[in-house]
Amino acid sequence: MSTPVDPNSEKRHQTEPVIDESPPIIALSARRLARRRRGEALRRFARDYARNRAGIFGLASLLTIGLLALTAPLFIDQAHLTITGAPGESYQPPSWQYPLGTDNFGRSVLDLVIWGARVSLTVGLLATFVSVTLGTLVGVTAGHFGSSGGLGGRIVSTVLMRITDWFLVLPTLVLAVALAAVLPRGTGTIIIAIGLTVWPPTARLVRAQTLAVEARPYVERARALGGGHAHVMGWHVLPNVMPVVLAQTTLLVATSIIAESTLAFLGMGDPTTISWGGILEAARTAGAISAGIWWYMIPPGLAIAVVALSFTLCGRAVESVINPRLRGQS
Incomplete structure (x- = not known):
């Protein structure tokens, strides 16, 4: 016997909704995917950096010194740092009360060194920011227009690099002293003087990296699709040169701190501001040198050396992580 067929079954199958039991596909947006990739890159960078023992030592030293500098107002009385408010006697040798002795005014040398870290680190970081910003701007502009700017772009690139070469051959210290002598004395003058004299190496390094990035296919594709100079430099070139800029920044901070100490030692800084170079100049x-008061001279000099070495170790560690050829070297 044949089974009767319901004439409405075909219509019912056509009107009933079809339920898809396959697992849903999660579509990631481009912005979310970019955030995920940046997070993975940062985690990979931190993991590779943690393998560099010298870099970890430098970072730990900088964090310790930075923490002391930030919290200095909590345990140091600013009145004791003045000439008239010093609680001790002049030139007291190191003791339990004064671990690093006192200066010629009776101030604690340990308090002076800790307080001087605030100015020295601030000047070093701000001067490095000025230098790196100027060097990156000049390097990216010269590299971009030198490779894809036509005749006018090549002229702009040549002029920028000749200016860079002119600053590069000038003695940095002499130029910084000249600028500090012409401008009004103060911490801001020291920052400007250092920032305007140590940027040429950054400019040449960024220009070389920019030329390498400009030759990549995705930059040529962006240019062929109508991307202008600002778009190519801001969205394609600058993000790819930032790792090199980061490594150069950590190395330049040490140079800036030493330059600040040198200018302060030469009497170009603000005499009312306590810094490591100012302490050496006051000694x-x-x-104190001829009198053999070693506790007045050695602590600020050691502080400068430790901070410069720590920044250099951090810079080398960052460079070894970024550069595949140096990876694995510690």
């Missing part, structure tokens, strides 16, 4: 003026 030289007071005759």
Whole structure:
């Protein structure tokens, strides 16, 4: 016997909704995917950096010194840092009360060194920011227009690099002293003087990296699709040169701190501001060198050396992580 066929079954199958039991596909937006990739890159960078023992030592030293500098107002009385408010006697040797002794005014040398870290680190970081910003701007502009700007772009690139070469051959210290002598004395003058004299190496390094990035296919594709100079430099070139800029920044901070100490030692800084170079200049003026007051001279000099070495170790570690050829070297 044949089974009767319901004439409405075909219509019912056509009107009933079809339920898809396959697993849903999660479509990631481009912005979310970019955030995920940046997060993975940062985690990979931190993991590779943690393998560099020298870099970890430098980072730990910088964090310790930075923490002391930030919290200095909590345990140091600013009145004791003045000439008239010093609680101790002049030139007291190191003791339990004064671990690093006192200066010619009776101030604690340990308090002076800790407080001086605030100015020295601030000047070093701000001067490095000025230098890196100027060097990156000049390097990216010269590299981009030199490779894809036509005749006018090549002229702009040549002029920028000749200016860079002119600053590069000038003695950095002499130029910084000249600028500090012409401008009004103060911490801002020291920052400007250092920032305007140590940027040429950054400019040449960024220009070389920019030329390498400009030759990549995706930059040529963006240019062929109508991307202008600002679009190519801002969205394609600059993000790819930032790792090199980061490594150069960590190396330049040490140079800036040493330059600040040198200018302050030469008397170009603000005499009312306590910095490591200012402490050394005050010790030289007071005759501590000839009198053998070693506790007045050695601590600020060691502080400068430790901070410069720590920034250099961090910079080398960052460079070894970024550069595949140096990876694995510690």
